[in-house]
Amino acid sequence: ELMDAKSGASSAKGGKPDYYFDSYSHFGIHEEMLKDEVRTTTYMRSILQNRHLFKGKTVLDIGCGTGILCVFAAKAGAKKVIGIDCAEIYYKAKEIVKDNGFEDTITLIKGKVEEIKLPVEKVDIIISEWMGYFLLYESMLDTVLYARDKWLVKGGAIFPDKASMYVMGLEDAEYRASKLEYWSNVWSFDLSPVRELTIQEPLVETCDFNQVLSKGAKFFDIDIYTVTKEDLDFEKKRFEFKINRTDRLDALCVYFRVDFSRCHKPISFSTGPQDKYTHWKQTVFYLEKQIPVKHGDIIAGYLSCKRNAKNPRDLDINLEVAKLSGSVKKKLASQTYHIR
Numbered sequence: 001e002l003m004d005a006k007s008g009a010s011s012a013k014g015g016k017p018d019y020y021f022d023s024y025s026h027f028g029i030h031e032e033m034l035k036d037e038v039r040t041t042t043y044m045r046s047i048l049q050n051r052h053l054f055k056g057k058t059v060l061d062i063g064c065g066t067g068i069l070c071v072f073a074a075k076a077g078a079k080k081v082i083g084i085d086c087a088e089i090y091y092k093a094k095e096i097v098k099d100n101g102f103e104d105t106i107t108l109i110k111g112k113v114e115e116i117k118l119p120v121e122k123v124d125i126i127i128s129e130w131m132g133y134f135l136l137y138e139s140m141l142d143t144v145l146y147a148r149d150k151w152l153v154k155g156g157a158i159f160p161d162k163a164s165m166y167v168m169g170l171e172d173a174e175y176r177a178s179k180l181e182y183w184s185n186v187w188s189f190d191l192s193p194v195r196e197l198t199i200q201e202p203l204v205e206t207c208d209f210n211q212v213l214s215k216g217a218k219f220f221d222i223d224i225y226t227v228t229k230e231d232l233d234f235e236k237k238r239f240e241f242k243i244n245r246t247d248r249l250d251a252l253c254v255y256f257r258v259d260f261s262r263c264h265k266p267i268s269f270s271t272g273p274q275d276k277y278t279h280w281k282q283t284v285f286y287l288e289k290q291i292p293v294k295h296g297d298i299i300a301g302y303l304s305c306k307r308n309a310k311n312p313r314d315l316d317i318n319l320e321v322a323k324l325s326g327s328v329k330k331k332l333a334s335q336t337y338h339i340r
Contacts, residue, residue, distance in 0.1 A: 166216035
């Protein structure tokens, strides 16, 4: 399971459907997100440096948490800000709004977006920090799209409004030895079946840039003004990257970028190993076998992702990897992974 602070709800097991929302009531998660300098600073800049977009407008914050984005929007001159959250943090957010003198501007609503009634017919701007690990794991994008279709005025703005996913090659012999090959000899017994499970579960970690074997190759784009819920299950998105040093390819590393393109000066942030740390880190998919690669080799493949039929918050991912040499394609791997 993706056991990390933001995924405290990893798979909502135990038959409690609101466990996902309950996990966001633990303040530690909000502290981690607020202390994520890249995340919070980018949202702050996108709002406060674009007061001309917010002045006199009605703003909706999906999954408002502590209410920090609501406060930014109010400070930027919004006429009315509505924040929605399901978790118990809502009660603290109300105190925060009052303590900072914004209770005349900011209205907070506790409940699921799909079930509530807004105090207005339409909103001018939707803001949301909806991204999950691997961009889409336990993300709130479905909810943002629901709100967009129901409440966003024609020509309204969404912050952020674009997202893209990238993949790159990674060397990680150390992890392979300590976490994967370990299972072939445990107290002199062969426990290799556990290795299969380990490989099928992608790892959320901060990759050292020294491990990186290529530049990031974009394989998936999202325009939040036009994307549909169905588009978020994608099939065989192609990628291709060039190996930049002779080494061994152990894994593929996936990260994402989000853009606030409505801003006066476009603002964005990226979550790759080459970028400043964010709490999303990167998602690493280990290959069954280590692959020797040379400088200049072209690695290509396809990545597919769909929501799990039993638990839609979980993701089933298929990865195909090949080495290209002129018109010859040598298949290297075809593996299935589960993010849960």
